[in-house]
Amino acid sequence: MLEELYQTYLTCSGVSTDTRAIERGNIYFALKGPSFNGNLFASQAIEAGAIAVVVDEDVEVPESALVFQTIDVLTTLQDLARHHRTQCSNTTFIGLTGSNGKTTAKELMKSVLSTSFRTHATFGNLNNHIGVPLTLLRMPVDTEVAIIEMGANHRGEIELLSGISLPNYGYITNFGKAHLEGFGGIEGVIKGKSELYARMKEINGTCIVNGMDELQLVQSSECNRIVYGSKQSEYPMEYSEVNYPAQVRFNGNDYRSQLTGSFHTANIGAAIAIGKILGVSEANIALGIHSYAPENNRSQWTKTNTNRVMLDAYNANPSSMLASLKSFIDEAATPRIVIIGDMFELGEASAEEHQLIVDYLKQKEGTNAILVGEHFSATDHESMLSFTTTERCENYLKENPITNSSILLKGSRGMHLETLYPYL
């Protein structure tokens, strides 16, 4: 059945999992999710112009419709993506994961590689068991380089995703205190992310490793690897401590980005390294690094009528929160205010990790903190303002506007701290 489905795939206009966004000539994959059973939309998909539907229940569709009946639609989507990947022998695949900076590193790589190759990359953050197959199946046929971002919140996921994307080059941004609940602690994070190294060893791929990160060197020691960053590596670099613009010195030149935060140097270094490995000229690498502008609430400096706001509200965990606070406090002019929201998916470590962030801020004279969320509100935070919900903080800001200040907004996705922006 997979081969027949693949032949249909080769003639279709694309794959879709959503009848609300389906296009004529698509194949519709009827996934089941927490809110809907996609099988119930099969006939709608055909009406909307789908040339075939992949289902795992009996469905009522016109007799002429092409129906692929499978045991499990998600598995079929993943199998088809893996099969397609194995057919694309003229494309170079880069697979990346890590706790923080995946999207940023991917976008920097895309910006560098697009200067010289037809490059396809994960759209936005579509990096999970559904997003990775869709990314592969949506790759234009003439793609020369594909960059596949792989996300995980528990062990086994990177093994699955790297087994679908089968990268020629694999990169782990870092191991951090993210998704501690699902990984069962930092050791679980290291094991879970290192599934990429195990896969690279198995398929004889090459790892790109940040030589400034001891743990990456240890975990990748059994792989074919190209190390960047450290003095003794293939691509020695100097990571600047300047927070804006984040920059890296390589081969006598400064590679300046539009990013804020010296922690981005490893992300920039990885993009320089992959550019060099694939033969992009240094001028084009510099152009690629410089032309990437962060968006979607990731480390963005913005100006309101009266304040300068660092919008970093896409997500948060103890590692990225600390990195973000440090760079903001180093860089931003006073008066300085940090509005920080709860960090999710930390499990048993949650109370301690929220307290550690508050304790860090207690030592920072000249920086005022506003804490948002139940976890931060439950800490010992002395005189810091705290609100159990974002809505309550919003009401406070409406009554007590902040003016002429530098402000950091950072919290987990579910806190939606960006909704406070109009009141700053």
Ligand SMILES: CC(=O)N[C@H]1[C@@H](OP(=O)(O)OP(=O)(O)OC[C@H]2O[C@@H](n3ccc(=O)[nH]c3=O)[C@H](O)[C@@H]2O)O[C@H](CO)[C@@H](O)[C@@H]1O[C@H](C)C(=O)N[C@@H](C)C(=O)N[C@H](CCC(=O)N[C@@H](CCC[C@@H](N)C(=O)O)C(=O)O)C(=O)O
């Ligand atoms: C399945 C799906 O794609 N769902 C998306 C859909 O959800 P919806 O609200 O419609 O509900 P259902 O999922 O129940 O629907 C079932 C299917 O029915 C389809 N359908 C529904 C109604 C209808 O009229 N017609 C239909 O055809 C429907 O399309 C479903 O296929 O829409 C939501 C809003 O747009 C989407 O949010 C939802 O997307 C889900 C969450 C998803 O997984 N999407 C992937 C493409 C993806 O990659 N999403 C990323 C999430 C990345 C992420 O969080 N990464 C983590 C680590 C990964 C952890 C992993 N274990 C995990 O849990 O995901 C990280 O830290 O990086 C994204 O959206 O950013």
Ligand SMILES: Nc1ncnc2c1ncn2[C@@H]1O[C@H](COP(=O)(O)OP(=O)(O)OP(=O)(O)O)[C@@H](O)[C@H]1O
């Ligand atoms: N190398 C890094 N070290 C620590 N924090 C980082 C690093 N890179 C990015 N961050 C922080 O993480 C935030 C999100 O960045 P990015 O989206 O690139 O990460 P991600 O790993 O892709 O997260 P997600 O998978 O949830 O999208 C940034 O705005 C920044 O605060």
Ligand SMILES: C[C@@H](N)C(=O)N[C@H](C)C(=O)O
């Ligand atoms: C949104 C998802 N990619 C993520 O990063 N989740 C964590 C828990 C967050 O929102 O901080």
